[in-house]
Amino acid sequence: MRSANGSSPTTRSPLPLSAPASSLPHLGDASPRARVRVPLEAGAGQLVEARMLTFDGLADGREHLAVQLGDPGAGVPLVRLHSECLTGDVFGSARCDCGPQLHDAIRLIDESGGLILYLRQEGRGIGLYNKLDAYRLQEGGLDTYEANRALGLADDLRDYTVAAQMLRALGHTEIDLLTNNPDKAEQLGRLGITVRCTVRTGVFDNPHNQAYLSAKANKTGHDIRLKEKVA
Numbered sequence: 001m002r003s004a005n006g007s008s009p010t011t012r013s014p015l016p017l018s019a020p021a022s023s024l025p026h027l028g029d030a031s032p033r034a035r036v037r038v039p040l041e042a043g044a045g046q047l048v049e050a051r052m053l054t055f056d057g058l059a060d061g062r063e064h065l066a067v068q069l070g071d072p073g074a075g076v077p078l079v080r081l082h083s084e085c086l087t088g089d090v091f092g093s094a095r096c097d098c099g100p101q102l103h104d105a106i107r108l109i110d111e112s113g114g115l116i117l118y119l120r121q122e123g124r125g126i127g128l129y130n131k132l133d134a135y136r137l138q139e140g141g142l143d144t145y146e147a148n149r150a151l152g153l154a155d156d157l158r159d160y161t162v163a164a165q166m167l168r169a170l171g172h173t174e175i176d177l178l179t180n181n182p183d184k185a186e187q188l189g190r191l192g193i194t195v196r197c198t199v200r201t202g203v204f205d206n207p208h209n210q211a212y213l214s215a216k217a218n219k220t221g222h223d224i225r226l227k228e229k230v231a
């Protein structure tokens with residue numbers, strides 16, 4: 001069982017989430033392309049060593065990145081699928097929780113051994129400009145999903161085929177998944193990756209991201225334990 005992180009996630013029961021071998025989808029072959037060592041700032045002046053991997057043959061032709069942390073031989077890896085959030089990951093936007101989630105994942109996975117798959121799926125797949133259009137609509141009172149729909153877009157366009165391809169290319173067909181999002185585990189199961197268990201990420205709430213977090217908890221079944229649910 002995984003240990004809890006500093007923000008008190010818990011490990012849930014094992015999930016029966018793998019497809020039978022006979023029905024495994026053919027995803028197309030991807031293979032590792034380059035593997036480079038990169039020291040990462042992990043807070044409090046600490047550096048952790050990451051290995052960054054690129055791939056040939058990913059299904060959508062985009063540049064997704066695998067970041068390997070900790071002991072690669074430590075058994076079933078702890079994996080986070082982290083969808084790109086330029087505003088949160090790079091600029092530290094407090095409108096969402098992506099930046100602190102990413103940094104907490106680096107720390108936690110460095111301890112456990114595993115991978116962050118950094119997926120180029122900005123704005124849950126709608127792209128940066130559409131996300132900022134959605135932010136404008138949210139300022140008029142819509143929640144994150146209503147704003148997508150007002151733009152004529154689906155709630156969530158993400159497909160995790162490339163994540164399954166990266167995992168298979170690295171020989172990982174069984175993982176523990178660091179997420180609060182049930183769709184990630186379900187999709188990976190259908191794509192032939194056994195999710196042994198999920199580990200909740202911490203809840204990084206602040207006065208600016210309450211509506212974002214409560215919409216995830218109330219509308220898409222994210223396992224987020226907010227102190228107080230905002231309607």
Ligand SMILES: Nc1nc2c(ncn2[C@@H]2O[C@H](COP(=O)(O)OP(=O)(O)OP(=O)(O)O)[C@@H](O)[C@H]2O)c(=O)[nH]1
Nearest residue numbers: 082083084085096121122123124134144179180181
């Ligand atoms: N469309 C849209 N996307 C947003 C908004 N706020 C954040 N995002 C995007 O939401 C995605 C968050 O991805 P993840 O960190 O993988 O989070 P998640 O799907 O909520 O699941 P877990 O963090 O794994 O529990 C990023 O791509 C952000 O850019 C928003 O208001 N609208």
Ligand SMILES: [Zn+2]
Nearest residue numbers: 085088096098
């Ligand atoms: Zn974000």
